[in-house]
Amino acid sequence: MRNRERTPWLLAIWVITGLVIIPLTQGDDQYLKQVKPVLQERCYACHGALKQEAHLRLDTAAAAIRGGDEGVAIQAGNPDASSLMARITATDLAIRMPPEGEPLKPEQVAAIRQWIATGAPVPETEKPEADPQEHWAFRPPVRPPVPTEADPAWQRNPIDAFIAAQHAEHGLTPQPLADKRVWLRRVSLDLIGLPPTAAEQAAFLADQSDSACDTVVTRLLDSPQYGERWGRHWMDVWRYSDWWGLGAEVRNSQKHIWHWRDWIIESLNADKGYDQMLREMLAADELYPNDLDKLRAGGFLARQYFKFNRTSWLDETIEHTSKAMLGMTFNCAKCHDHKYDPISQVEYYQMRAIFEPYQVRTDAVPGVIDFEVDGIPRPFDCHLGAETFVHLRGDDRNPDKTRVIEPMVPAFLSVGEWKPEAVALPREATLPGTRPFVVEAHRQVADQRVTAAQAALKAVRQRLMDAEAPAPVPLPAGEAPVLVSDHFATARQDLWEPGDGQWTYADGRLKQTQVGTTRAVLRLRQQPPVDFEARLKYVPTGGTMWKSVGMTFDTQASGYEALAYLSSYADGPKAQIAYKQGGNYAYPAEGAQTRSVDLNAPHEMILRVRGTLVNLTVDGAAAVAYRLPKTRQPGALQIITFDAQAEFLAFELRELPASVPLLEPRNAPPSPSGAVPLDQLRMMVQLGEKSLATAEAQRQSVLARGAADQARTLEPPPSDLHERWIAAARTEKAATAAQREEELSQAELSVLQATPEQKADRETKRTAAQAAREQAIKALESPGETYTSLPGALKTLENNLETEESRRQPFPTSSTGRRSAMARWITDARHPLPARVAVNHIWSRHLGRPLVPTVFDFGRKGTPPTHSELLDWLAVEFRESGWSMKHLHRLIVTSRTYRMSSSNRGAAADNLRHDPENRFYWRAHPVRMEAQTVRDSLLHLAGELDMRLGGPSIPVSQEDSRRRSLYFVHSHNEHEKFLSMFDDASVLDCYRRTESIVPQQALALENSILAAQMAEKIAARLSAAAPMAADTDWIRAAFVTVLSCEPTAEELAISLDGLARLGSGEAARAQFLLALLNHNDFVTVR
Structure with missing residues (x-):
């Protein structure tokens, strides 16, 4: 120890020269405890080893005394003359330090002042910060020798x-x-x-x-x-989320993202290399552009989609790619250079430039061309020339356009040569409609349209024959066979496919509780007949404004649909028949009836559809008759709610016999008994013939366009390539001409049905249809060789200016190669981080x-x-x-x-x-079970767990499903209730699950229907396995089954006493089993 009596003399020298550092005495540790931690937290980022703004370092007192561009920062013994004190106490924000965040706290300023005033003593052995690039994680791992000295x-x-x-x-x-x-x-x-x-x-x-x-x-x-167990772990890390958001504008992730989840499970079960998994997730579209199985991995980037704000989308892509794969917080360099790691703001935007071109599209899967029904969401480079600029202070409204930022990886992590090269894509990636299974699916749909048109024509011809023949004996509608009947007592997955909404089965009925502007949908899996009758009984229970409940039909991937609904809107309750075409809904006045629709009262809607004529009956009384303005095409039938809560009691679907009379629209010319006049029936037959001609022409067009598209992919090109293009163009224009003929026929029928008041308007529309027909026929005279390729993929909406045409192929013929270069960089054996990060996650779990x-x-x-x-x-x-x-x-x-x-x-x-x-x-x-493990274990022990792998996400409303928990819809908006009690994963980020012990968990295991049902089934299984077992043996079996252990003597005695108090029989045993499921050792992994 130094002689403390010499301190005043040393201090004097220090004060005079300002250059001598006084060593700390044993008790003089103010610098280490009160000063250095403050400098380290608030100053080192700009004045340490990482960065030396104004050439000033503060990571050692010696460096501070040497100073920087402004000279000496610390005048030992004289805080008022120290520029450091002046800066940290300045009130002028232009010169105050630190420049960002809150100023130093008064007690921190006082500690620094006192330390300087006492001579700024520091340890003799004080060393500067180590070179950031020598940080342990930034050096490639080298296999160390295995220790040999331990036991x-x-x-x-x-x-x-x-x-x-x-x-x-x-x-x-x-x-x-x-x-x-x-x-x-x-x-x-x-x-x-x-x-x-x-x-x-x-x-x-x-x-x-x-x-x-x-x-x-x-x-x-x-x-x-x-694969399911570890798939859920990696889904946490990679932020798996189903499609969610607010309304139509603020949307996250993608529909059908479950394909990515299935890829994760299958990859793990196959023990695919982790490096290969990363490559596929980042760039399968560049590395394997025609491999649908691998393209599913692109869900990692498709999940980052955020429609509302492109910058937020890319910010999250950069942040969570770096956190999940590299264990680095690149997001901290968005607004300024990273405060701790050697990542500059420019390098952040160089990383953004890697992702700048990418957008998301959905590729068709075999057998399905309706992208609302299914498809593989995946990234692709859409804007190959998109430029990246630094956002000044991270504000995307203020880009620095004086410098285009090139794609690059951070210099301190560079391994090998960074050289992204453009990737020439195969034709099937550019024109996904040329994939054979896509062409086949289009052909099947075209065949179905022909079949439907044939059936519709047959039906209307029969109506004409019946009308021209002697009056038939009426056949009541009730005598038509019931095709679908559901009283909604339990979930019928064979009948219904739930979409958006919060659908639950309770109290013997189906309840939908979602409100707001996202429509809730329950799609009937079975295609309804061309002419049909659908009955729906329900009780509207609430809503915020519109409170609309009803049915859609002819719902198609193109966006067309017709719908009939009742609205309890306070300022205008009504029954309405409407339709959607070209992305917009039409609510014709002649399709509406103002009427009371009481909440909390049962209502019955009967929807009868024959051809384009739609009748809606409400609570036994005719409400609306309306003719759709367009020839119908086959589509799905759905139960819907819009901003409404409702309870559904019953649904029936029948074919509508031709003998059942329907009402014509209220403004149509009157006819006896509601029968259709013969001249209209004859025109309807003509319209049916035109509809069939359209369907057949469309089928020919599909075949020709498919052949022409596929010829584009052949090497060498076939000799008749040019002829195929001409045939495709000709048949497409022929289909258009046939459709215009049909539309003209529809317009002529509309004129025939018009009232005097409607006549002029409908004549104008007929004239327009006549002109369109003539234009289509003229185009057919010179068809050329340009045609529309069969759609095999659909680009996700990028903004509200997108059109259907801009969302379809052809897609770019090349990709930038930036993401595949990044994938190779991350998985390079010399990279110091990915293997360490993955090992750390696996070890932790x-x-x-x-x-x-x-x-x-x-x-x-x-x-x-x-x-x-x-x-x-x-x-x-x-x-x-x-x-x-x-x-x-x-x-x-x-x-x-x-x-x-x-x-x-x-x-x-x-x-x-x-x-x-x-x-x-x-x-x-010892650790707590995760949410999914708790639920799955209950089902597994009860013999109820459905072990099927994969498939679409299960709506959370189907809480009685027996599938594994990772298959439930999982999003920021929707969580399965039981799982949410047990620290379920957040979709925003969940790199490590939290563990909590809260009363709600015990209540869920004690009072939930799931726990009670599984306890009954486990108890019954144990009793069935040994029907004559005494209570002692039964209790032992229960402990082994539920807790994987034999009971101790004390536990056995207490259990016997408790079981005796509960009584005898299976009910008592089920109650005991429920208590055992609430044992801490059930939810704890020892």
Whole structure:
């Protein structure tokens, strides 16, 4: 220790010269405790090793005294003469430091002032910040030697050697191995998300071989349920979300994003390399443009879609690509240079330039060309020439257009040569309508239109024959066979496909509770007949304004549909028949009736449709008769609500017999008994013939255009390529001419049906239709060779100026190659981050805590790893195994580290004293089950879990579904209620699940219908397995089944007493089982 009596003399020299640094005495540690932490937090970012604005460093006192462009920053002993004090106390924001955020707190300023006034003493050994580029995470991992000095008898594989070395260093004694049943439950829940059955437990206990654990691990890793379990983990990290948003304008993710989820599951089950998965997620459209299976991986980028704001979309793409794949917070460099890591603001926008060209489209899947029904959402480079500019201070309203930013990766992470090269795309990627399955699907739809037109023509011809023949005996509508009948007591997935909305089955009826401007839809899976009668009984229960409930029919992918509904709108309740065409709804006055539609009262709608004539009957009284202005095409029938809550009681669908009379529109010429006049029927037959001609011409056009499109993909081109183009152009124009003929016929029928008041307007429309027909016929005389390709993909709306034409092919013939270059850069074996980041996530989900606690920030602000050598060894092992996750799982779960007991009973006293938080793994970490595991385990133990893999997301309203929980719709708007009680993943970001213990969880397990039902089924299964079992044996079986353990003597005694108090019989046993499901050990992985 230095002589304290010499301090005044040294201080005097320091004050006089301003250059001498006084060393700290033993008790003089104000600088280390009160000054340096403030400088480190608020000043180092601009005046440290990373950056030296004005050539000033403050990471050491010596550097501060040397000063920068403004001279000495600290005048020891004289705070008033120190420029540092002047800057941190300035009231002028132009010169105040720090320039951003809140000013230093008064107590922080006072501490710095006092430190300077006392001579600014500092440690002699003070060292500057290390070079940021030498940060541990920015250096490629190198396999370290496996420690050999620790107890070799305790180790099973290299993981244990690294853990044992830390035990030895910190004086820790590891806990013994967990009980075999405990390990089996732990590894089963970890690898497949389901607890072991009693039979699996018995088989494992009976296997006394050294390979028993390996046998179990192999079985679990080979199980299809492994992909589902670990798929949900990676869905957390990669922010899986179904389509959600507010209305039509603020939309996130994509419809049919479930294809990406299925790709994740299948990739994991196939043990596809993690590096390959990253490449496919970032750039499958450039690397494998015609591989539909791999294109599903593009859901990672399609999910980032945000219609409302393109900058927010790309900001989230950059932020979560870097966090998920690199463990870096690139988003912190959007407005200014990163405060901690060597990422400049320009480099942030260089990263944005990589993604700048990309948009999202939906590609057709085999058998479906209706993109509302299905399709694969995927990225593609749409705007190849899009430029990127730095947004000054991160404000997209203020771009710096003096400099175009080129795509680039950060210099400090560069590996090899960054050289994105444009990718020439195959024809089928540019013209997805040329894919054979797309052409076939279009042909099938065209055939269906012909069949429908033939049926409609046959029906109207029959009507004409009936009208010209003697009067038939009327056939009541009720005698027509019922095609669909549903009283909505339970979910009928065979009948209905729920869309948007909040649909739930309760109290013997179907309830829809969503309000607002997003329409709720329940689509009938069965195609209705051409002429049909649909009856719907329901009770409107609420809404904010419009309160509309009804049915649509002829709903098509093109956007056309007709609809009939009742509205309880306070300022104008009504019944309405309407239609949508060209993206806009028409609500004709002649299709409306003002009428009362009471809330909380039952109503019945009867919708009868024959040809273009629509009749709507409400509560037994005729309400509206209306003729649709366009020849109908086959489409779906849907139950809908708009800004309405309703309870649905019954639905019936029948074919409408030709003998059932319908009312003509109220302004049509009167006819006896509502019968259609013969001249109109004859015109309707003519219209039917024209409709059939249109359908047949459209079929010929589809065949010709498909042949011409596919010829474009052939190498060398066929000799008749030019003739195919001409045929495609001719048949398309012929189809247009046939359609104009049909429209003219429709207009002539409309004139025939007109009242005197309507006559002039309809004559004008007929004249226009006549002119359009003549124009189409003239175009047919010189068809040329230009035609419209068959649509095989649809671009997602980029803005409200998009048209149907701009959303369809052809798409660009090349891609920039930027994302594939980025994918290769990220997965380069020399890259320091991706393997470490992935290993950290996998380790965390097995061992209960990550090696690097800041799982998405491996940068200088993040927390260093607790076991850096183990992390690097695992990263290299992972990479050299072909990035095999299954290899890594096997290594971890068969280690002695993983197999230790999680109990601290009998632990050495030094363990709890030296490492109370178990940072160095002297025992296993007990963790809470995730939400999905809780629900899936209940169903699994009850024998109710539906093990089917994949498929469309299940609406949260179908909470009685028995599918695995990861298949429910999962979005910011919609969460399955039971799952939401147990720390379900946030779609905004969920790099590490939170663990909570709150009363709602116990209430969910005690009072939910799911828990009660599964308790009954588990109890019944146990009783059925051993019908004569005494209560003692039954309780033991219940413990083994639910908790994977035998009850202790005390637990058995308490259980017997409790069961006796509940009574005898299955009901009592079910109540006991429900109590056992509420045991802490059920929701805890020990």
